[in-house]
Amino acid sequence: xxxxxxxxxxxxxxxxxxxxxxxxxxxxxxxxxxxxxxxxxxxxxxxxxxxxxxxxxxxxxxxxxxxxxxxxxxxxxxxxxxxxxxxxxxxxxxxxxxxxxxxxxxxxxxxxxxxxxxxxxxxxxxxxxxxxxxxxxxxxxxxxxxxxxxxxxxxxxxxxxxxxxxxxxxxxxxxxxxxxxxxxxxxxxxxxxxxxxxxxxxxxxxxxxxxxxxxxxxxxxxxxxxxxxxxxxxxxxxxxxxxxxxxxxxxxxxxxxxxxxxxxxxxxxxxxxxxxxxxxxxxxxxxxxxxxxxxx
Numbered sequence: 001x002x003x004x005x006x007x008x009x010x011x012x013x014x015x016x017x018x019x020x021x022x023x024x025x026x027x028x029x030x031x032x033x034x035x036x037x038x039x040x041x042x043x044x045x046x047x048x049x050x051x052x053x054x055x056x057x058x059x060x061x062x063x064x065x066x067x068x069x070x071x072x073x074x075x076x077x078x079x080x081x082x083x084x085x086x087x088x089x090x091x092x093x094x095x096x097x098x099x100x101x102x103x104x105x106x107x108x109x110x111x112x113x114x115x116x117x118x119x120x121x122x123x124x125x126x127x128x129x130x131x132x133x134x135x136x137x138x139x140x141x142x143x144x145x146x147x148x149x150x151x152x153x154x155x156x157x158x159x160x161x162x163x164x165x166x167x168x169x170x171x172x173x174x175x176x177x178x179x180x181x182x183x184x185x186x187x188x189x190x191x192x193x194x195x196x197x198x199x200x201x202x203x204x205x206x207x208x209x210x211x212x213x214x215x216x217x218x219x220x221x222x223x224x225x226x227x228x229x230x231x232x233x234x235x236x237x238x239x240x241x242x243x244x245x246x247x248x249x250x251x252x253x254x255x256x257x258x259x260x261x262x263x264x265x266x267x268x269x270x271x272x273x274x275x276x277x278x279x280x281x282x283x284x285x286x287x288x289x290x291x292x293x294x295x296x
Contacts (some may be wrong), residue, residue: 028119045236075213075234078182081141083122084179086244095170096132099292102170106163108292110154117142118150121231122295123187124197130274133182135199137246168253175182177238184217185232193296195248195288196286197230198255202243203281207236209241212278219271223247226258230295243293248295252286259295 065148091099103123111120121137140146144147154160181187216232223229235242248257262268289296 001199015091020261023267050098053196058151066195075182082181083140083147083236084181085135085138085147085176086179086233087174087176089134089136089167089174090130090172091132091134091170093132093142098126099134099167099170102163102167103136104292106292107159108137110160111294116153120139120292120294121291122197123290124287127196127286129283129287133285135287137286139188139296156234171262175238177235177242178290179233179235181215182188182216182232182234184213184230185218188231188295190294191230191248193289194250195296196251196255197295198247198249199285199287200245201283201285202245203239204241204243204280205280206241208241208278212243212275215271215275219268220273222265222271223258225261226254227259229282 009129025129089099107120107123110116110118118138119139119141121139123136126133126135140150142149202212213234220229220232226249228249230246230248231244232246233244235244249258
């Protein structure tokens, strides 16, 4: 914009000088006066154009209404205080079989022991997606106090601590997140198999979780036809503004048909249209449940 102003000023001064020479008037005084007027007009036009630009752009700027509460209180289920933990373990390829055997031996004991108020929701190996990876989903019905209680008790459990030590030797890396479940999703309950599971993970732009929830509260009804919706969660601790949708299908062909059928329903395309701009990154894992998984 500044460059355009200077170009306009230079052109104006040149025209003024030519006119002064033709009339025989003193060049310096006339040019100075004309230059001042030209600069004033140019800057005035620039200011006007800037205002026009600003007004035009404001039509397309997304305005976010101020909130009076945390999105965790607005989106999570009120009737329960359940907290979920999801674990991602990247296993050394040569150790995956032994890792699974160790999990089969130890995890059901924690799940079944009344001394530990937690539930194993599901445990899987990735089939398509990041390879040699194990995914575990735990539920703590009493929220953070229950999580703290379980972790404290497990640290006193010699068998579990030995399990963690042996497991650590088999891992390349690991990470976890603490999650809440969306109020409009199904409760993840045990189901019989065989099924494959898809975990679709979305990294949202900060500040867009409410908008995501509002759209999916309407959109979820388009994805219930084949009982494929297992659970929907959003992160509280770990990588923030992360959403996980967990789906179950009989096989990959069933997944393809179920997903394609959603596009035949009026309204699904609108959900996709409004939610895609909220996403920074997305990932899909196809997972196979271990034989101990309540989600089969």
